[in-house]
Amino acid sequence: MNNIRAKGGLPIIPEREFSWEAPPTLPKSFDIRERYPEAVVPVRHQEQCGACWAFATTTAASIRFNIKGHSYGVLSPQDLVSCDKYDGGCNGGGFYTPHVYMHETGATTDQCMSYKSFDQRVPLCPVKCDKGSAIVRHKYEEIAKYTVNDVMEGLMKDGPMYFAFTVYEDFLYHYGSGIYKHRYGRAVNGHAVTLMGWGEENGEKYWLLQNSWGPEWGENGFFRMRRGTNECGCEQYGFISGLVE
Numbered sequence: 001m002n003n004i005r006a007k008g009g010l011p012i013i014p015e016r017e018f019s020w021e022a023p024p025t026l027p028k029s030f031d032i033r034e035r036y037p038e039a040v041v042p043v044r045h046q047e048q049c050g051a052c053w054a055f056a057t058t059t060a061a062s063i064r065f066n067i068k069g070h071s072y073g074v075l076s077p078q079d080l081v082s083c084d085k086y087d088g089g090c091n092g093g094g095f096y097t098p099h100v101y102m103h104e105t106g107a108t109t110d111q112c113m114s115y116k117s118f119d120q121r122v123p124l125c126p127v128k129c130d131k132g133s134a135i136v137r138h139k140y141e142e143i144a145k146y147t148v149n150d151v152m153e154g155l156m157k158d159g160p161m162y163f164a165f166t167v168y169e170d171f172l173y174h175y176g177s178g179i180y181k182h183r184y185g186r187a188v189n190g191h192a193v194t195l196m197g198w199g200e201e202n203g204e205k206y207w208l209l210q211n212s213w214g215p216e217w218g219e220n221g222f223f224r225m226r227r228g229t230n231e232c233g234c235e236q237y238g239f240i241s242g243l244v245e
Helices: 052-067 077-083 097-104 151-158 169-174
Strands: 142-146 161-168 187-201 204-210 222-226 239-243
Touching (some): 142 151, 151 187
Antiparallel strands (some): 161 187, 187 204
């Protein structure tokens, strides 16, 4: 990934020619919400803070812990925004570095450290929970990176993962529903969301993604992006999350 970083987001991903077909042995569709309904977490809203990277990381981690039977609740994006020194708080984060933080330090829960950076204010990393109790964090056992060839099997086996792409003006200002594919407008920013599944509609293959722009946005906080053609650079660098025991 290059070093271009638009304000408040991930580096913009340079695209290259790309062609890929999913392994034929996998189902045509898969949805974490249907496979693990008790493990999913609500769509959240990062608001005016460029913390998509923290929301994408903690959403995937929360569900992965829940799938494994750890009842921690929703993990705190504020923990990463305020305490992860590898990344830039409301000024954006990286692809790999949030997962280094999750592996080395871990994240506490929303109940302990609620989201406060909706107005771009980044509080100092606290030493106690909001209500004064000790902070308990939950770590990944190791960092797992998936290639485009094994991402679908990894999604079924291990749970959601971090998904990065370049945002163009047509997505930012005009997406409402359906399978997104870039048609017009300039590159605005990099963005990270949570990969939750895949499917096919009227012959068009797509990724199913959970965003952090609130449940009123898109398809109840979710959206679909064309799959198999490196749409907006989403497939060329792989996908990442962490393993949970």
